[in-house]
Amino acid sequence: MKLSDWISLICLLIALVILWRFRQIVLLLFAAVVIAIALNSLVRYLMNRLGVSRSQAVGLTAGIVLLGLGLFTVLVLPLFINQFEQLLLLIPQGFNRLRTWGIDTLNSPPQWLPDQFTSAEIPQFSDLIQQFVNLGTEVFGNFFSFFSGSLTILLQILLLLVITMMLLSNPLAYRRLLLRLFPSWYRRRADEILTKCETALMSWLGGVSMSSLFVATVSFLGLLALRVPFPFANAVLAGVFNFIPNIGPTLSAVFPIIVALSQSFGSAIAVIVLYVLIQNLESYWFSPMMMQQQVSLLPAATLTGQIFFATFLGPVGLILALPLTVVCKTWIEEAWIIDVLEKGKPEANLPPLTPPMPPEDSGEAPDQAQPIADKADTP
Numbered sequence: 001m002k003l004s005d006w007i008s009l010i011c012l013l014i015a016l017v018i019l020w021r022f023r024q025i026v027l028l029l030f031a032a033v034v035i036a037i038a039l040n041s042l043v044r045y046l047m048n049r050l051g052v053s054r055s056q057a058v059g060l061t062a063g064i065v066l067l068g069l070g071l072f073t074v075l076v077l078p079l080f081i082n083q084f085e086q087l088l089l090l091i092p093q094g095f096n097r098l099r100t101w102g103i104d105t106l107n108s109p110p111q112w113l114p115d116q117f118t119s120a121e122i123p124q125f126s127d128l129i130q131q132f133v134n135l136g137t138e139v140f141g142n143f144f145s146f147f148s149g150s151l152t153i154l155l156q157i158l159l160l161l162v163i164t165m166m167l168l169s170n171p172l173a174y175r176r177l178l179l180r181l182f183p184s185w186y187r188r189r190a191d192e193i194l195t196k197c198e199t200a201l202m203s204w205l206g207g208v209s210m211s212s213l214f215v216a217t218v219s220f221l222g223l224l225a226l227r228v229p230f231p232f233a234n235a236v237l238a239g240v241f242n243f244i245p246n247i248g249p250t251l252s253a254v255f256p257i258i259v260a261l262s263q264s265f266g267s268a269i270a271v272i273v274l275y276v277l278i279q280n281l282e283s284y285w286f287s288p289m290m291m292q293q294q295v296s297l298l299p300a301a302t303l304t305g306q307i308f309f310a311t312f313l314g315p316v317g318l319i320l321a322l323p324l325t326v327v328c329k330t331w332i333e334e335a336w337i338i339d340v341l342e343k344g345k346p347e348a349n350l351p352p353l354t355p356p357m358p359p360e361d362s363g364e365a366p367d368q369a370q371p372i373a374d375k376a377d378t379p
Contacts, residue, residue: 027316032160034323036167037198038205039065043168058168076236083233087255090229090262193334200326208322212242214286215249215278222274226267228260238278245322246303249279297325 019026039061046057167174175194182190216239223231234256241248253275260267305325309317317324 023313024316027313027320028156028160029163030324031316031320032163032167034201034205034320035160035164036171037201039164039168040171041202055169058165061168062165080233080236083230087230087233087259090259189335189339193331196334197327197330200330201323204323204326208243211282211286212239215239215242215282218278218281219252219275222278223256223271226260226270226274228256228263228267228271230259234259238275242282243322244306244318246299246306247318249275297322297329301325301329 042061042064043054043057046052046060047054050057050060052060175191178194179187179190216235219238220231220235223234228234234252237255238249238252241252244251253272256271256275257268260271302322302325305328306318306321309321309324311317313320
C-alpha cells in the first residue's frame, strides 16, 4: 500500500471512532433526516400544486404538522392516557387469575397429565414471577434509564425538530456538503446512491404507515367485538409497535391478553387468535396488495439488523433499526456489490431463484440425440 492509502485508512478509522463516541447524536441526526425526507415530499407537493416558493411551502408544512399534533393532543392523547392508566390497573387482576389457575392446576391436575409431571417438583409461582421481573429489569433497564429524565427528552425532541426544520429549509446545501466528503471521482455516483436511499426510505415510511393504520383499525374493531376493555388504547399500541417488525407485534399483544385474562381464559385465547389473524392478514394480504413498491427486505436480514442495532446502539437503535437497515442495504448493494464486486454489472453471474426445469422427453433414441458440445458450437 502507498503512503496515501495508509493515511486514508488511518483517517477512516479515526472517523469511525469519533462517530462511535458520538453515536447518540448521529442517531438523532439520522432520525431528523428521515423526518425531513418525509416532510420534503409534502413540501414538493405544495410547491408544485400551489406554485409557491420553498420557504412558503416549508411554512405551510410546519403549520400542517403543528395542526395535526394539536388535534392529536386534544382529541386522541387524553383518551389514550385515560384508557392506558385504567389498563395498567387491570394488569394485576390478570396475573392474579393466572396465579389462581396455576394453583388449582397443581392441586388437582387433569387425568391426562403424565405422572412424571405431577410428581416432579414444580417451582413456585412467586419464584417464576420474580425471575420474570428480574429478566425484564435486565433487558429493559437501559430503556427506562434512557427515558428517565423528562427534561432530557424534551431537549432531545426540541433539538430533533430544529435540525429537521434546518434540513428541510435547504436540503440541497446539506446534500452537497455530504457529497464533498466523497472523492471527486465518486461524487456523481454517491449522489445517485443518496437518491436511491431517499426513495427507499420514502417507500418504507409510506408502507409501514399504511400497515400500522390497518393494524390499529382492525385491532380496535376486533377488540370491540370481543368486548375487551380499553380497545382504543390497545389499538394505538398495536399501531405504534407495528413500526418495529418481528418484536413489535408480539409486544403489542401482551397488554390486551393480560387485560382479557382479568375476564376469562376464553377471552384471552380469543385475543391471541385475533392478533394472530391480524398479523397474517397484514403480512400475506394487506402488504402485498397495498405496498407493492415498498422496499423488500429478507426477514432474516431484518431480524439481524434489529439485533445488531439494538445491541450496539441501544433502544433508539431498535426503534430506528429498519430505516438504518434500509440505508445500509442500499449502500452495500450499490457501492460494494455493484461498483466493486460486479464492476457496474448488477445481477452478474447469479444463479436463478428457481432450479431449471428438466428437458422434456422428445421420444428420440439416445444415440440420435445431439451432443451437448455440438449444441454449444451451433450458432
